[in-house]
Structures are given as C-alpha cells and as structure tokens.
Amino acid sequence: MPLVPTASIVDAARAAGVGALAFNVIHLETGEAIVAAAEETGIPLVLQISKNCIDYHGGMMPLLRATLALAEDSAAGLSVHLDHLTDPDMIRAGVEAGARSVMVDYSDLPYEENVRATAELTAWCHEREVFVEAELGKVGGKGGAHAFGVRTDPDEALAFVQATGVDALAVAVGSSHRMRERTAVLDKDLVTTLSEALPVPxxxxxxxxxxxxxxxxxxxxxxxxxxxxxxxxxVFTGVVREMLAADPDLTDSRKCFEPARRAVTDEVARLLTSLGA
Incomplete structure (x- = not known):
C-alpha cells in the first residue's frame, strides 16, 4: 500500500495520548523485523534511517530504496523518515526518492544559524508535503554537547518553532543516545510544560x-x-552472539540472522502494544 504520511501517524497518536513509535532500520533484516511487527499488531509506525547508518552503508539510496520497498509492499500503515540529516543535498535527494519526513538537524550550529538553515529546508519540504522534525540544542550521547542535566528551555523552544515552522521538535528532557541500559529518568514536569507551550508534537x-x-x-x-x-x-546482536557461542562451526549468517530478526519483531511488537496502542 502507499506510504502513510508521518504527520498522520504522529497526529493520530498525539490526539489519542499514545506514542508514535519510530524504529531505526540498520540493515535489511531489522527493516523486515520492524515491518513484520507492524503487520502482526496492526499498529502503524515510522521506519527511520539515520545519518550514522547512511555513513555505514556508504550512501543513502540503497538502504532507503529497500526500506521504501518494504513499506510499500506491506499492508501495515508505515512511513519512512530520514533521521539526523545535515546535508541539504542529501535531504532533497531523500525526499525526492520518497521519504515522507526528515529530521533537519542543525543543532550543532549557533542558534541563529540553526534557525536560518532549518527554516530554509522546512519551507522546501513543506512545498512537497513532507513533515519536518528539528532539534534545539543537542540530546546527549552524540559528542557531549548536552549532558544529562541539560534541559530544553520552553521559551526558546517556542521561539524556535515559530521562527522555523517545523512540525515536531526533539527536546532534551533527560534521555541520551546509545544507552545500553534502560536507566534514564526523564523530567516529566518539563515535558508537560513543553507540551502545553508548543504547538507541535x-x-x-x-x-x-x-x-x-x-x-x-x-x-x-x-x-x-x-x-x-x-x-x-x-536484541539482534544478543541472539547472534548466543548462537555463535553455542556453535563455533556456524558459518551461514542466515542461521543466526533469522532468529535474531524474529527476536527484534517480538520486541517491536511488545513496545507497540504497550506504548503505541
């Protein structure tokens, strides 16, 4: 079926008071696993491709085309999102290829430059009915620009949203990228304040x-x-590690990737039903 606009998934979740879950596609197996979970649960989701993953694959188009094909071949309500992109040419190429939303990430730049660059690309994306996410400041774990104690300022966030016209804003409320343990404690009061102050998700x-x-x-x-x-x-590498340890003679990667893919499907389905239903 045709891709679902990211805006429709996010807006419906916001109206219902549930989560709009977005899962990163690392390679074909994770993409297949995520799509299978959406089909099994009947809950729409967003498939994301990050700049780090694009760099790993040596370019955007092969993985993006594969992810778009997975989404379009599925009966589930799926969207495809480009995450943490900074190259305007890459953003435009991804949108032209079929991505339905993009995170324009100029959070490393000084505030005024962030506003200018984000507003320019947001206007271009909106002409093509593409949903735009941005980030003010920087969430921890990507070079340390924001430590755990740093928080998004509601007044600055509102000014940024009004100046750029973005459709959603990534905020710093206590989480960090690349955490291996699920121990972060979030600032729920700040989330409520930001939610009430901002007109966007x-x-x-x-x-x-x-x-x-x-x-x-x-x-x-x-x-x-x-x-x-x-x-x-x-989850994926945990299964692979266990299987390789149990059978040192295993050489066919499919033998361990198949159960690893199934484990990811189960985890995505669990998260969807607990947070996105």
Whole structure:
C-alpha cells in the first residue's frame, strides 16, 4: 500500500495520548523485523534511517530504496523518515526518492544559524508535503554537547518553532543516545510544560535507555514521537552472539540472522502494544 504520511501517524497518536513509535532500520533484516511487527499488531509506525547508518552503508539510496520497498509492499500503515540529516543535498535527494519526513538537524550550529538553515529546508519540504522534525540544542550521547542535566528551555523552544515552522521538535528532557541500559529518568514536569507551550508534537531521542514504565509516563505527560534504535540492535546482536557461542562451526549468517530478526519483531511488537496502542 502507499506510504502513510508521518504527520498522520504522529497526529493520530498525539490526539489519542499514545506514542508514535519510530524504529531505526540498520540493515535489511531489522527493516523486515520492524515491518513484520507492524503487520502482526496492526499498529502503524515510522521506519527511520539515520545519518550514522547512511555513513555505514556508504550512501543513502540503497538502504532507503529497500526500506521504501518494504513499506510499500506491506499492508501495515508505515512511513519512512530520514533521521539526523545535515546535508541539504542529501535531504532533497531523500525526499525526492520518497521519504515522507526528515529530521533537519542543525543543532550543532549557533542558534541563529540553526534557525536560518532549518527554516530554509522546512519551507522546501513543506512545498512537497513532507513533515519536518528539528532539534534545539543537542540530546546527549552524540559528542557531549548536552549532558544529562541539560534541559530544553520552553521559551526558546517556542521561539524556535515559530521562527522555523517545523512540525515536531526533539527536546532534551533527560534521555541520551546509545544507552545500553534502560536507566534514564526523564523530567516529566518539563515535558508537560513543553507540551502545553508548543504547538507541535514533542520527540524523544535516546528512548532505548528509558524503561517501559518511564516511557509510558513521559507519553502521558505529553511526549508523542518515541525514537528507538539501540534497544533493537542489542536484541539482534544478543541472539547472534548466543548462537555463535553455542556453535563455533556456524558459518551461514542466515542461521543466526533469522532468529535474531524474529527476536527484534517480538520486541517491536511488545513496545507497540504497550506504548503505541
């Protein structure tokens, strides 16, 4: 079926007070696993491709085309999102190829430059009915620009949204990228304040480091889009590691990738039914 606009998934979740879950595609197997979970649960989701993953594959188009094909061949309600992109040419190429949303990430730039660059690309994306997410400041774990104690300022966030016209804002409320343990404690009061102050949905990056109960509470406080990546890679590699340890003679990667893919499907389905239903 045709791709679902990211805006429709996020807006419906926001209206219902549930999470709009977005899962990162690392390679074909994780993409297949995520799509299978959406089909099994009947809950729509967003397939994401990050700049780090694009760099790993040596370019955007092969993985993007494969992810688009997975989404279009599925009966589930799926969207494809480009995450943490900074190259305008890459953003335009991804949108022209079929991505339905993009995170324009100029959070490393000084505030005024962030506003200018984000507003310019947001206007271009909106002409093509593409949903735009941005980030003010920087969520921890990507070079240390924001430590755990740093928080998004509501007044600055409102000014940024008004100046850029973005459709969603990633905020710093206590999570961090690349956490391997689910121990982050989020600032739910700040989430409520931001949700009430901003006219756009809030996005939580670094959700893999947040326990289910904490995620449920932050969604109830006003968070909408929940990005998950490291949790899936941990599940996938855990199965692969166990199988290789159990059978040192195993050489066919499919023998361990198939159960690893199934484990990721089960985890995505569990997260969807607990947070996105």
């Amino acid at each position: 809030l996005v939580l990056h670094g959700s893999s480091g947040v326990a289910d109960e904490e995620l449920a509470q932050v969604i109830a406080a006003g968070m909408t889009k929940i990005n998950i990546s490291s949790r899936l890679t941990t």
